[in-house]
Amino acid sequence: MLDINLFRENPDVVRKALRDRQMDPQIVSTVQVQDERRRQLILQVETLKAERNQVSKEISRIKDPAERQAKIEAMRLVGDRIAGLEKDLHQVEADLNQLLLTIPNLPDEQVPYGKDESENRVVRTVGEPSTLPFEARPHWELGVNLGILDFERGVKITGSRFYVLSGAGARLQRALIAWMLDLHIRQGYTEKYTPFMVKEQTLIAAGQLPKFYDNLYRDAEEDLWMVPTAEVPLTGLYMDEILEEADLPLAFTAYTPCFRREKMSAGRDVRGIKRGHQFDKVEMYVYCLPEDSADKHAKMLADAEETCALLGLTYRVVELCTGDLGFAMQRTYDLEVWSPGVQEWLEVSSISNAGDYQARRANIRYRPADGGRTRFVHTLNGSGLGLPRTLIAVLENYQQEDGSVVVPEVLRPWMGGVEVIQPVENRKEA
RNA sequence: GGAGGGAUGGCCGAGUGGACGAAGGCGGCUGUCUUGAAAACAGCUGUGGGUAUUACACCCACCGGGGGUUCGAAUCCCUCUCCCUCCGCCA
Numbered sequence: 094m095l096d097i098n099l100f101r102e103n104p105d106v107v108r109k110a111l112r113d114r115q116m117d118p119q120i121v122s123t124v125q126v127q128d129e130r131r132r133q134l135i136l137q138v139e140t141l142k143a144e145r146n147q148v149s150k151e152i153s154r155i156k157d158p159a160e161r162q163a164k165i166e167a168m169r170l171v172g173d174r175i176a177g178l179e180k181d182l183h184q185v186e187a188d189l190n191q192l193l194l195t196i197p198n199l200p201d202e203q204v205p206y207g208k209d210e211s212e213n214r215v216v217r218t219v220g221e222p223s224t225l226p227f228e229a230r231p232h233w234e235l236g237v238n239l240g241i242l243d244f245e246r247g248v249k250i251t252g253s254r255f256y257v258l259s260g261a262g263a264r265l266q267r268a269l270i271a272w273m274l275d276l277h278i279r280q281g282y283t284e285k286y287t288p289f290m291v292k293e294q295t296l297i298a299a300g301q302l303p304k305f306y307d308n309l310y311r312d313a314e315e316d317l318w319m320v321p322t323a324e325v326p327l328t329g330l331y332m333d334e335i336l337e338e339a340d341l342p343l344a345f346t347a348y349t350p351c352f353r354r355e356k357m358s359a360g361r362d363v364r365g366i367k368r369g370h371q372f373d374k375v376e377m378y379v380y381c382l383p384e385d386s387a388d389k390h391a392k393m394l395a396d397a398e399e400t401c402a403l404l405g406l407t408y409r410v411v412e413l414c415t416g417d418l419g420f421a422m423q424r425t426y427d428l429e430v431w432s433p434g435v436q437e438w439l440e441v442s443s444i445s446n447a448g449d450y451q452a453r454r455a456n457i458r459y460r461p462a463d464g465g466r467t468r469f470v471h472t473l474n475g476s477g478l479g480l481p482r483t484l485i486a487v488l489e490n491y492q493q494e495d496g497s498v499v500v501p502e503v504l505r506p507w508m509g510g511v512e513v514i515q516p517v518e519n520r521k522e523a
Numbered sequence: 524g525g526a527g528g529g530a531u532g533g534c535c536g537a538g539u540g541g542a543c544g545a546a547g548g549c550g551g552c553u554g555u556c557u558u559g560a561a562a563a564c565a566g567c568u569g570u571g572g573g574u575a576u577u578a579c580a581c582c583c584a585c586c587g588g589g590g591g592u593u594c595g596a597a598u599c600c601c602u603c604u605c606c607c608u609c610c611g612c613c614a
Contacts, residue, residue, distance in 0.1 A: 135573055139583045146583090149595040153541045161594090168594035335570085464552090467570080 094193050094453040100124045110199040113415035115208055120196060127189040134182040141175050194303055198450040200415045201424040207414025213427070214414065219398070220407030222431040227494040231434035232485045233365040236262060238496050240517030242366070254369045261514040265500070266373065266484055268507030270348050273375040273400060273477045277346035280396045282377055285347040287326035290317045295329035298455035300421030300447075310352045310370075319352035323376035324474040328451050331380065335467055336459040342381035342389060346477060349374065366481040367439065373480035379473040380457065383449065386471035390446040393475045394426050397442045400478050403503050406486050407431040409438060423448040430482070434489035439482040444475030 099107055100121060108118035148168050155161040205214050236242025241262025247255040258266055274284055293316050296302040301309065301321060310319040320326055327345055336343075351374050362368035377396060379389045394410070401408040413425040422445040429438035449469035452458070458467040491499045498514040505512060 132573070135583080139573060142584085143582055145594075150541070152594055165594045172594070 094450060095196055095199065096453070097124075097128060097193070100128060106199065107196070111196070113200055113206055114197060114418065115416045116197070120192060124189065124192050124196075127185055127192065131182065131185045131189055134178055134185060138175060138178045138182060141171055141178070145171050145175065191303075194297065194454070197420045198300075198418075198423050198448060200418055201446070201448075204418060204424055205412065205414045206416075208416040210413075210417040212414045213417055214412045216410040216412050216426070218407070218409040219402065220431075222407055223433055223490060225433055225492070229433035229436075229489060230492060230496070231365060232432075232488045235434065235488050235492055235496065235498065236366075238516060239498065239514055241265070241514065254363070255371065256366055256369070260517060261508070261511065262484075264508060264511075265487070265504065265514070266480055268500075268504040269478075269480060269483055269487070270373060270375055271507050272504055274346055274348055276400060276403070277375065277377055277396065277477050280399070282344045282346035285327065285330070285345045287320075287323065287330075287347055287349060289320050289326075289349055289352075291320055291326055291329060292316045293318065295332065296325060298332050298451065299325040299328040300451055300454060301325060304420055307356045308354045310354060320349055321353050322351050322474075322476075323347040323349040323374060324378060327376065327378040327474070328455055328472060331457045331470075332455045334457060336380070336457070336470065338382065338459055338462040341459060341470065342379055342385060344380075345378045347376050347378070349376070365435070365485065367435070367485060369481065375477040375480070377444075377475045377477050380452075380470045381473070382459070383468065383471050386446050386448065386473060389471075389473050390424065390426075390444065393473055394428075394444045397428055397444055397475050397477060401428060401430055401441070404483070404487065404501050406490060408441075419443070419445060421445075421447050421450050421454075423450065428478075430486040432486045432489045434492070435485065439486055441478045441482045441486065442476040445473060447472045447474070 095107065104121050104125060107121050111118040111121070145168055148164055148171075152161060152164050152168070155164065205212070207213065230238075233242065233244070237244070239262070241259050243257040243259055247257045250257075278284055290312075293302060296309065296318055305321070309321055311317060326349070327347055330345075331343075351372050353370060353372075355368065355370060366372075377393055379393065381389050398408070398410070408428055408430045411427040411429060413419075413427060418425055425443055425445040427440050428442035428444070429440050431437075432439050448471055451472045452469040457470050457472070459470050460467050487501060487504075488498055491501060493499065493513075496516065500508050500512055500514060
């Protein structure tokens with residue numbers, strides 16, 4: 094949510110942001126009109142209330158019954174007028190709020206302009222896209238041949254885009270999760286285990302609703318929604334709280350499954366495990382002082398890069414242009430790892446600074462140490478790597494000519510010392 | 524799922540239609556005293572919004588959320604949420 098004062102004092106800043114995001118700036122004027130109406134109504138309502146309060150106090154002291162009755166009558170009429178105006182006011186405020194919830198964050202000044210993802214900027218590439226001395230197989234061949242990836246049974250029990258990991262495959266994913274969590278803990282993040290279902294308000298706070306309604310799963314009867322990313326419960330953690338400056342920064346890491354309907358991307362990336370309705374992710378999340386968020390963003394990017402580097406994966410850092418920037422974010426870097434089987438750069442992480450945008454929606458503030466007025470915190474989030482894609486990259490980069498897959502060194506402690514994933518002998522186990 | 528009891532400021536805890544933004548206590552801050560500290564004493568101690576001659580001014584709202592009754596609601600009524608106790612079910 095943007096500060097309403099921006100629309101009063103600097104509407105052109107908002108218009109430019111919307112244009113840069115390839116959106117219609119018309120809504121800015123609509124907000125201004127509603128805001129003006131709101132303030133007029135507040136002025137009227139409060140003037141009447143002040144009058145009523147004052148006269149009501151007098152009534153309790155008036156002895157003369159006729160005078161008393163006259164004042165009561167007069168105040169009854171004032172009460173009716175207040176009720177009418179308040180009804181209008183509530184409507185205007187609800188409308189205004191709905192409008193503000195649909196307006197995205199302002200891109201940071203340093204974000205390059207671009208109309209869509211084709212204009213994102215590669216900041217740097219670390220490593221060389223690997224060339225294997227034999228023809229690289231895609232993970233869906235590798236995984237099935239090894240007996241660690243079962244598409245047919247996933248489809249059978251749930252449906253299209255679902256799969257089952259088996260044996261060393263399931264264990265490899267679990268190893269990645271455990272290893273990443275431990276790495277992030279070393280990097281200074283505190284582990285959190287959160288609910289995987291949240292209420293609507295929590296999704297609004299994180300900026301997922303109302304915009305991404307179509308991409309979310311929910312219980313049809315209750316106000317319970319499956320999280321599309323750990324960012325949602327982690328943003329909600331401090332909803333409606335006032336932190337002390339001394340408490341900041343707060344840095345968290347959490348593993349959660351993520352559930353996404355992905356209606357809009359039906360038909361894309363149908364092959365393999367790159368895009369599913371359910372996937373696992375380890376997330377990093379930071380609450381900090383406004384003046385620190387750029388530094389924290391750099392640190393989080395470095396932490397995510399370390400994850401790729403320790404896995405021995407070739408990756409590149411991409412800065413998102415204005416047209417591709419996420420709804421709630423002011424600046425975002427994507428991390429993409431090279432995977433020789435699918436022959437593409439896989440987006441495994443998105444590291445974003447939301448500024449105070451989510452904090453406003455979630456109403457998360459802090460009290461400055463000098464005792465001044467409360468301010469909104471800044472929030473940042475970044476995947477410590479999305480699991481299916483990291484799994485793809487590991488399988489495809491570490492494959493050998495005979496179809497086996499070497500387990501990256503760092504993961505072996507979580508793999509019971511297994512160094513190479515070999516084909517499973519017993520077909521039933523697969 | 525059934526029955527009952529609760530929800531008040533940073534915390535504890537009073538209030539029962541007007542004098543209540545809310546007693547009292549604790550904690551915190553400031554001052555006096557002190558070489559310093561403690562103690563004692565005194566004062567202060569929430570959030571949001573509106574107005575604006577931007578004056579640490581005035582006004583409005585907030586006692587779990589929403590709605591109602593009333594000239595006036597922390598207080599009465601309805602409803603929702605959450606917590607506690609007991610029963611049932613359950614990994």
